[in-house]
Amino acid sequence: MTLSRRGFLNGAALGTACTFASDMTRLDLLRQSSWADEVKKQGKRVILLWLAGGASQLETFDPKPGRPTGGPYRAIPTSATGVHISELLPKMAARIQQTTAIVRSLNTKNADHGGGATIMETGRIKDPGIEYPDLGAICAKELGRLDSAVPDYVSMYTSTEGRRKGTSGFLGSRYAPMFLSESMQPENIRRLESVSDLDHQDRLALRDLLAKKFTQNRHSDSLGSHTQAYQRVRGLMASEKLFDIEQESAEMRAKYGPTQFGQQCLIARRLVEAGVPFVKVARAWWDSHGENFETHRELCADLDHSMSVLLDDLKDRGLLEHTLVLTFGEFGRTPGINASLGRDHFAAAWSATLSGCGVRGGACYGKTDEDGHKVADGEVGAGDLFATILSALGVDPRKEYMVGARPIPLSDFGAKPIKDVLI
Amino acid sequence: MAADPVKLQKTKDIGIPSIAMCVARTPNSGRLIFGSSDFKLHEIDVFAENPQPTSFGGEGHQSYVTGVVLAGPNIAISGSYDGQLIWWDVEKREPTRKVKAHDLWIRRLGISPDSKVIASVADDMQCKLWNAETGEMLRQFSDHKPMTPHNFPSMLHAVAFSSNGKFIATGDKVGHVAIWEATSGSKVGTVEAPGLYTWDPRQRRHSIGGIRALAFSPDNNLLAVGGIGQIGNIDHLDAPARIEIFDWQKGERKHELNNDKFKALVEDLVFDPSGQWLLSSGGAGDGFVTFTNLETGKPIHQDKLPMHVHQLVLNETNDMLFAVGHHKIAICEFKADPSPAAPAEPAKS
Numbered sequence: 001m002t003l004s005r006r007g008f009l010n011g012a013a014l015g016t017a018c019t020f021a022s023d024m025t026r027l028d029l030l031r032q033s034s035w036a037d038e039v040k041k042q043g044k045r046v047i048l049l050w051l052a053g054g055a056s057q058l059e060t061f062d063p064k065p066g067r068p069t070g071g072p073y074r075a076i077p078t079s080a081t082g083v084h085i086s087e088l089l090p091k092m093a094a095r096i097q098q099t100t101a102i103v104r105s106l107n108t109k110n111a112d113h114g115g116g117a118t119i120m121e122t123g124r125i126k127d128p129g130i131e132y133p134d135l136g137a138i139c140a141k142e143l144g145r146l147d148s149a150v151p152d153y154v155s156m157y158t159s160t161e162g163r164r165k166g167t168s169g170f171l172g173s174r175y176a177p178m179f180l181s182e183s184m185q186p187e188n189i190r191r192l193e194s195v196s197d198l199d200h201q202d203r204l205a206l207r208d209l210l211a212k213k214f215t216q217n218r219h220s221d222s223l224g225s226h227t228q229a230y231q232r233v234r235g236l237m238a239s240e241k242l243f244d245i246e247q248e249s250a251e252m253r254a255k256y257g258p259t260q261f262g263q264q265c266l267i268a269r270r271l272v273e274a275g276v277p278f279v280k281v282a283r284a285w286w287d288s289h290g291e292n293f294e295t296h297r298e299l300c301a302d303l304d305h306s307m308s309v310l311l312d313d314l315k316d317r318g319l320l321e322h323t324l325v326l327t328f329g330e331f332g333r334t335p336g337i338n339a340s341l342g343r344d345h346f347a348a349a350w351s352a353t354l355s356g357c358g359v360r361g362g363a364c365y366g367k368t369d370e371d372g373h374k375v376a377d378g379e380v381g382a383g384d385l386f387a388t389i390l391s392a393l394g395v396d397p398r399k400e401y402m403v404g405a406r407p408i409p410l411s412d413f414g415a416k417p418i419k420d421v422l423i
Numbered sequence: 424m425a426a427d428p429v430k431l432q433k434t435k436d437i438g439i440p441s442i443a444m445c446v447a448r449t450p451n452s453g454r455l456i457f458g459s460s461d462f463k464l465h466e467i468d469v470f471a472e473n474p475q476p477t478s479f480g481g482e483g484h485q486s487y488v489t490g491v492v493l494a495g496p497n498i499a500i501s502g503s504y505d506g507q508l509i510w511w512d513v514e515k516r517e518p519t520r521k522v523k524a525h526d527l528w529i530r531r532l533g534i535s536p537d538s539k540v541i542a543s544v545a546d547d548m549q550c551k552l553w554n555a556e557t558g559e560m561l562r563q564f565s566d567h568k569p570m571t572p573h574n575f576p577s578m579l580h581a582v583a584f585s586s587n588g589k590f591i592a593t594g595d596k597v598g599h600v601a602i603w604e605a606t607s608g609s610k611v612g613t614v615e616a617p618g619l620y621t622w623d624p625r626q627r628r629h630s631i632g633g634i635r636a637l638a639f640s641p642d643n644n645l646l647a648v649g650g651i652g653q654i655g656n657i658d659h660l661d662a663p664a665r666i667e668i669f670d671w672q673k674g675e676r677k678h679e680l681n682n683d684k685f686k687a688l689v690e691d692l693v694f695d696p697s698g699q700w701l702l703s704s705g706g707a708g709d710g711f712v713t714f715t716n717l718e719t720g721k722p723i724h725q726d727k728l729p730m731h732v733h734q735l736v737l738n739e740t741n742d743m744l745f746a747v748g749h750h751k752i753a754i755c756e757f758k759a760d761p762s763p764a765a766p767a768e769p770a771k772s
Binding site: 053065066068071072073074158159160161257258259260261283284285287288289290291294295297298299301302337338339340341342 | 440441576633659661707708709731
């Protein structure tokens with residue numbers, strides 16, 4: 001591995017800051033294996049295209065044409081030999097070999113929106129005794145720089161009631177997402193006009209002074225995490241322009257297209273380019289209990305175009321090899337077609353994709369049976385997917401956080417990365 | 424004489440392994456030819472003691488069969504999501520001609536009253552007319568935008584010939600209907616039914632609905648448009664079945680009916696030949712039929728059917744109804760005691 005001067009300095013800064021970090025991660029950081037690992041992670045980014053509500057694997061990445069469960073759409077060949085996906089994704093079909101691995105054998109067992117989302121956000125089932133961080137928070141911690149002037153974790157979820165805000169769990173609020181639910185621009189990060197910049201700095205200094213007094217002789221993970229969050233306020237305030245797509249050329253905006261999802265993908269690219277380690281773009285709402293095929297005709301067109309342009313753009317900028325683009329939601333959809341020509345919730349055999357960083361383009365892992373009712377080969381769970389994601393990013397999924405005296409591995413106990421989809 | 428809708432009674436339903444998307448009936452018989460989700464055409468004699476569907480053979484369609492018409496005693500023509508039209512020898516149940524008709528999914532076929540011209544509509548937003556005998560394309564036309572106002576692909580679901588064969592109506596996802604002169608392909612009118620298109624800008628950020636059924640009245644003056652009303656939660660077909668009736672030459676909406684009994688999608692519309700009522704049918708979880716008085720615009724009779732109905736046909740004497748849909752075929756007759764049965768519960772999605 002080649003170490004750049006900048007990368008070394010970033011790593012050094014990270015190390016110095018970490019050494020004095022006051023939150024619960026301190027112990028954990030002392031356990032990290034080597035400087036080389038830290039430096040290796042620099043610059044790795046993740047964009048999660050969260051297919052909220054549950055996209056149909058049969059109308060996306062695991063078609064079953066001609067089967068009773070297959071629906072009306074054809075399967076089309078992709079640029080990867082022998083790999084076919086739905087005809088609703090023609091642009092992605094042309095990019096599979098170059099960019100994308102498909103995992104077709106997820107069995108995540110929970111087909112309830114809330115429960116399924118928790119599993120797919122955290123990579124494990126809920127534990128009443130501990131609040132696990134979600135993937136965004138883990139990546140924010142593992143990939144972010146403590147001295148970063150940009151947010152570590154941005155989550156855009158502008159549609160659908162019951163929006164999933166994400167959680168940093170036991171990692172504390174330092175790694176909580178900047179959550180955009182009402183518009184594509186973050187709200188309440190601009191300095192009030194009634195407060196001068198000088199006043200604002202003075203207020204921060206005062207808060208810092210009071211906080212230091214308050215935390216004297218107090219050792220609390222959450223206090224440390226809150227302090228770090230405040231220390232980053234001015235950086236977050238300066239990031240507002242990253243969310244403004246008007247900063248892009250008209251040509252670039254046209255490439256991403258007019259849909260909100262397309263525009264959010266453009267923002268996601270701007271964010272990772274500026275160093276934001278984790279961006280989640282939730283595209284709602286795939287929950288097609290009625291008219292599944294018409295719904296997927298619309299939503300797949302949006303996904304196909306936006307994801308393809310995003311991958312191309314990242315590649316053109318030299319970012320794709322450092323940026324992992326993921327697609328999944330809380331579950332897939334039933335192979336059976338109901339009377340409203342809909343598909344219902346289904347978690348027993350469904351698909352996810354990984355593109356870019358650390359991923360073997362064109363790989364297609366796992367297999368479902370001929371009608372898609374169950375996994376026929378290579379069954380994996382959410383923990384395995386998380387282990388794969390972290391491995392693709394160069395993060396050891398077996399690494400442990402210490403929560404009190406309890407070691408918690410980054411990916412669930414026993415989870416293993418899917419080596420076939422990794423470089 | 425018009426059949427009395429209140430006498431409607433389901434007399435038989437037959438389970439089938441696939442979803443029947445469309446149907447045509449051999450005249451003066453119980454022989455139905457239906458297109459299906461198994462990519463095939465099937466024939467079934469519903470009057471047989473133990474009716475069993477028989478599949479058509481040969482190299483057929485590669486996707487759902489969404490339209491079928493009979494263009495003579497031995498000619499069936501089918502259209503499919505695969506974009507193909509296939510001509511069939513009905514007796515041999517073998518294909519005789521294939522035409523790559525559309526670039527995208529064929530949603531429905533129509534046939535002129537003299538059975539000489541076929542109309543096909545597809546998601547390439549084109550209506551194409553075909554010589555039913557030779558398979559030659561006669562003309563094509565479109566007044567339907569490929570994208571919705573919200574920048575998603577639109578769909579062209581519905582087509583119908585007028586009773587005199589002079590006009591053709593086409594209806595799309597966003598509720599736009601164009602009426603065409605069949606012989607020239609000139610557009611002679613438009614009507615708008617945006618109430619059949621639901622765009623959810625906030626919670627779901629996609630759409631549902633659209634015009635799914637069209638029918639001209641026997642005097643050709645009225646055009647009925649069917650689909651589903653505005654949906655709150657577009658995950659389900661969770662809104663009243665909706666029809667609108669236009670005096671299309673004046674561009675006036677005469678009636679609009681949001682069905683108060685059935686939350687469902689209208690898939691098919693049939694006018695009573697005597698012009699007294701309009702039959703609408705479709706479904707969500709279950710199926711329904713509603714007869715609407717053309718004078719008042721009010722329902723005369725409504726009833727539940729055992730499956731989501733995708734298409735239906737009446738017999739020549741207008742006293743028997745053959746409906747096909749979700750894994751079932753239902754036969755109804757207008758022969759019950761005039762006192763109607765207890766009202767059916769609304770269909771649930």
